[in-house]
Amino acid sequence: MHGSAKPRKRLVRIEVNGRWCEDAVSDGDLLVDYLRDVAHLTSVKVGCDGGECGACTVLLDGVPVSACLTLVVRCEGRNVETVEGLVKQGRPNRLQQAFHEKLGAQCGFCTPGMIMASEALLRRNPHPSDDEIRAALAGNLCRCTGYVKIIESVRHAAEASA
């Protein structure tokens, strides 16, 4: 602000997968880098790094956002969830289980983002139609083009929890 070349840091408190973290971050730090490099949650993938592929999708206060388009300072006092946080007592959640059983993951790179976008959908709408699943995953690219299996996996997870 006063011509100082050194970027100032500030402390932010963020609830990451149910645990409050306090870290010093720069104003320009992006959530994707914070989660990968500081919180060591490497399920958050850097795909396009420009908001086009959805591989870095995480939940911010329960809604899906691209972590590569999110400044960490905007997450102060808020709740962030990644796919690591879905595991309870070492057991995969319904979507992780369904992606495993229905072969929803091919190379696996898009999978964490797909699962987080699907998780947000199922919390809001436990029994989505195929069109609703497609709409919810419209921002997530699968370079293996395994969309049919991905949609089947989400449908299976919804049925399994019925």
Place this chain on the structure above:
Amino acid sequence: MSVELANISIARPATIEEAVALASGPDARYLAGGTDLLVNMRRGITRAARLIDLAGVDALKSISCDASGVVVGAGVELARLIEHEEISRRFPAIVQAAAAIAAPGHRNVATLGGNLCLDTRCVYYNQSEWWRSANAWCLKNRGDTCHVAPQGERCHAAFSGDLAPVLLVLGAEIEVAGPAGRRRMPLAELYVEDGRAHLTLAHGELLVAVHLPADGRNAAYEKVRLRGAIDYPLAGVAVAMTMQDGRIESLRVGLTGLNSRPLLVAGTEAFAGRAVDDDLLKAVDRLVQHQAQPVRTTLAAAHYRRLAAAAVARRLVRRLAGG
């Protein structure tokens, strides 16, 4: 950390007045959802030392509806706009346009004001630093030649916001706050036909709200794009039409993704009193083709975008006429 964002500072004002005061400094920019701005900053095509984060300004987030009209704060997120019952009942075209913007994750943070003030786009501009340097930059950023129209003297980057054409055909006005106070003007006056500087906002001015009439039910929006999500429009068309006794009472057509500004097609008042038949649709087609000025700013051919815009305009007019 991204190198381009390494030295920025972020201010988080709570009121419009605070935001405007903070933005008066040099190198300051407003940050709304950031889904386009942060990408552009990281690509080095937009620079700012200081971002004024509007996310905490509650006064920008209200939606008020009554019998005299509707006022939507510029900070309302697209997802909220789509889910708002009163908005979808009165203005289905706004919901159609907002739902066609980017993807769910973007719409949770991207705002109405951000979409109206969206930077113009071009295949020579929205590229990485090394790509642009290898192509000798361009007129919009650091260079002196527009690669789309090298003989010309202006930048032809296309305005690609989806909401502006809808708000134009609905007759929206905008409210702007700045160092000199507030002003209100028709939305069309926010834009000029210059891809390098398409907004008429002065430095430090902030779009705070959009004023709509009480009702805009008979309108529709559709866009043409390569990918069914995320992609910006190759051509986007909004149509608002009212009919009386089977004849057109009023017809307005708005375009986006083609010119450097969203365009309200001129001359449609001449269609009043006519029936929606093949002759009318042909006349609408001709008018759109004549006024749309797509140039080679996308990988799709400019001529295709012109034809697509005209075809969508015809389709929407027919649909709104109930055909």
